[in-house]
Amino acid sequence: MTVLVDSNVIxxxxxxxxxxxxxxxxxxxxxxxxxxxxxxPIIYAYAPLVDFRCDRF
Numbered sequence: 001m002t003v004l005v006d007s008n009v010i011x012x013x014x015x016x017x018x019x020x021x022x023x024x025x026x027x028x029x030x031x032x033x034x035x036x037x038x039x040x041p042i043i044y045a046y047a048p049l050v051d052f053r054c055d056r057f
Contacts, residue, residue: 001035001036002035002036002037002038003031003035003036003037003038004038004039004040004043005028005037005038005039005043006043007043007046008020008024009024009027009028010039010043012024012025013025013028
């Protein structure tokens, strides 16, 4: 089975989100071990639009 990775999971990891990083990393690792992961082009294109310098990160 192929699992589509949501943009929020990717952003949680890329931004080292203090509330969601652990959960997102665990989910990604768990599914990567048992299934194929996929990111659709829209989600892939969305990540660079986020300003990682924002103070809330």
